[in-house]
Amino acid sequence: MTARAACDECLRRTALIAALAPWLDVEWRRRSAPSRVLSLPDDALVALDGSGRVARAHAAFSPDRARERIAAAGLTAACRCTDGYPGRLLELPDPPAVLHIAGHSDALDQTDSVAIVGARRGTSYGLEVSRSLGRGLTAAGVPVVSGMAMGVDSAAHVGALEATAPPAAAATGSADPAAAAPGPGAAGSADPAAAAPGPGAAGSADPAAAPPGPRAAGSADHGAGGHAVPARTAPARAAPVAVLAGGADVPYPSSRRRLHAQLVERGCVVSELPPGFTAYRWCFVARNRLIAGLAALTVVVEATERSGSLTTADFAAQLGRPVAAVPGPITSRFSAGTNMLLASGAGVVRDTRDVLDQLLGPSAPAPEDLPPPIPIEPRLRRLLDAIERGAGSLAELTSDPEATREVLQDLTDLELRGLVRREFGGRYVRALEERR
């Protein structure tokens, strides 16, 4: 059991950074290496404010008030002087003084996690890949870290949550060994509001998800005792982790409130800034360094050439951690950044297995006994080929009104087999085959 606490000095520094936040945007831009600012010692930071107001507040700081506020927001704090602090973050040149954690703080003790990041304005391809990776990695016992931003980040969290569906929902899916996995103490988690139904066939007879791998063993520590954590349930195996730019108790963007609630319930949401804090511009870059710092491997799913996701990749590279990227069409500007990463040597991610290989070495347990893909009828094959070539609307798939009935039927057939996906409005796209 890891005790989590924060010492007075670290809380004082956090309050100082929060108080200086409005000035740091400017400061951040003045210094060429962004992280320099956050690694300055306290007195150098205090000196940034000429008025002396911050200095007075700094001197008058009360750690007990700060602890009260953290507890009132339902958060746990862990500072870099204590054991409860994730060791990986200490490798950063400027590890945050205090991590504020909403949800299961144990989720931070998990071993090798993977960051999945990407464009806020993802294409449906990016969202699909991100969600599939999130789901696949989580099912394979690898925790997913991301930033809860719109687009790719959220999709990764959604995928991860699908694979950590609460037992009530997961138990409905046939005799599935993976469904029984969520471990001890998971009994009371049947919260109907959060019961996102399991991804149907997704979990069916998947050997990769079954082994009680050594990776998962580390998280068997369910001691949330003594903390003001709403720990109604144990964290899921491979619990998802979200890192926010503002306070960990503030869902940002606010449209992701439900996602935030689910992450808190089944994983955790962390931030280096105090509860209730509203993010400034620099906070997002600072947040990206934490994502890179927490993960053993960073995967960029989709990014334009100027995307903020690339800063996450930069931070990971500075830490000497591997970076991987999902290739995309060279004509799509949303893949320009990822393709650039690939050109400069990032690992190629085609599916979850590629990520696992890069994370654990090619010796990762290979699901050799995966059943061969079910052969499909020539008629469906032709339809699938057309969809793979990018024909998605009914008019593109058939030219004979009389034959359309058959096409409609075949489309649902392909959809039920998980080969295609129907987008909003009614366009069909190729789905990622769910092999994990």
Next chain:
Amino acid sequence: MSLARVDTFTIDGVEARRVWVEADIRRGLGAFAVVGLADKAVREARERVRAALVNSGFVFPQERITVNLAPAYLRKVGPGFDLPLAVAILAASRQLPPDAVAGCAVVGELSLTGEVRAVRGALAVAEGVRRHRLDRLLLPRGRAREAALVPGVEVLGVEHLQEAVEVLCGEREPAPLLETEPDEPDDPDEPDLRDVRGHNGLIPALEVAAAGGHNLFLHGPPGTGKTMLARRLPSLLPPMTPYEAIEVTRLHSIAGLHAGGLVRQRPFRSPHHTISASGLVGGGGTPTPGEATLAHHGVLFLDELSEFTRPALEALRQPLEDGCVTVVRAQRVMVFPTRVTLVAASNPCPCGMGESACRCSAADLARHQRRLSGPLLDRIDVSVTVGRPSGAALRSQSAPPSASVRERIVAARERQTARLARHGLTCNAQLDARLLRELSAATPDAHRALYALHDRNRLSARGHGRILRVARTLADLAASDPVLPDHIHQAAALRLDDQSLSLAA
């Protein structure tokens, strides 16, 4: 002292209400007062009536004239009171025998020369005449054909005040009604499906929407033909029944959209997205019907659905469910019929360029999708993506003519009517959850297929019902009594997911 009374009608919402014009002439200083909650147009009638009477060779009494419009609580609107006013004054001043106007309703606007001009809502007035058991209706000749659609009313169409008096006195036969031209079921100008090129694959979606009365959603980039397809949906709907045609004619006549005989084509209304809520469903201080009512028994097309204001879309939700709008004002409640097939269209994103060229930010997209996922999508059963047809498709594909597709639709509607008539419904789209369970006649296999889809796609209960409703229509189109698994699968490929939007973006 003399008094006369003439019957007339005013349009109140979509109904004609009986009004008595009482004229009283007594000795005194020359004066002409109109009382009885008359609006501006009615008060202006004094000047028109005075000039028209004099210019038609009658005497305008230089005495104290009081005209009362009864019942006094009813607001009288519009210029249709000119002619009854003039007739009442003529009768009161004995220039016309008072019994000549007995049992005769009079409506019409007057010009200063005494010419009788057209008014709105002649059909509604004629229905009012019959309802109140009057015998005759004197009205502008241009509206005579329309009024004559109501049986049992003697229609007197006149062009001039002079002529009106002669007709009333029996000195002259009313001009015969223009011979109605033979009914043409197919107007060559009506947009026909055969003009559509390159969208053959989408025709079954239109067919299903038309056959079951299902609301339709067209999703796709601009310029691909969404409007063109929507415009052709009325031509696929079964011809209106005489009763429906009369209803539509009455509404259009009241709105001033129509002149002449019976409306035979199903209406198609496509209001611009800047329309207000009351413009869409009706309202205003004096409630008037909105676009949804004008599309009654036809198609209401909302292009750029996400651009409509939220109040407007919210206001439309209940009417789509109930088939009527209830407008409540301080003094009264008015009900306008709105049984429409809704066709909504939307671009994939605010800039409309589609995924690869799109320049919209994540926030723009989120806003667009939030507005789309609003209240109206709940009421939409069929959704298809309209893509840009390729050059080859444009050259090679042309759709079958509407008439041939309509045959199947008419047959499918007949099957529905046979099943639904005793529940007071006309098409599958009106089935609620309970009736759907009772009447869908889905085989156990079909239910299993539906549950498989349910598990796979996380359908909502509502999504579940939509698929079953559309499957029922597909079965009707295929002349199948039970709903088979194939129909469920076909319907699923036309469904509208409300979840795929909110998932991630």
